[in-house]
Amino acid sequence: MAVTAPHLAVDPIACQAHGLCAELLPGVVTLDEWGYPILPAGPVPPALRAAARRAVNACPVLALRLATD
Template sequence: MTRTRTLRIDRIACTGQGLCAELLPELIDLDEWGYPIAGDPAVPDRLRTHARRAVAACPRLALHTDDDPA
């Protein structure tokens, strides 16, 4: 069974510091107030390591990855 990793942003916990967009610009943009926007939540295999680093670096623990069965 193949698993797809998806990216989730907890908008309540996020304070808009923007570190996630700096570490994972391929998947995360910032809105006009500095809060993250993830267009497609699917994390490609080539970006999994970067996604894990961005999740670990989030100062508010507002960024998460989940494995979903494909």
């Protein structure tokens, strides 16, 4: 099994629209008009990995994750 590069994923049930992910990944994660994140598809570019990890750790409800599946 090839190890795929991680991509951002959100548990939409857990997500409470705190919006920290959009603050920490401006221009990457945008919020819809109700405050819920719209995530880019595809693997996170290496340059953004650290910021993505920070966003994942900052999520108050742990809804954001870096997924490899």
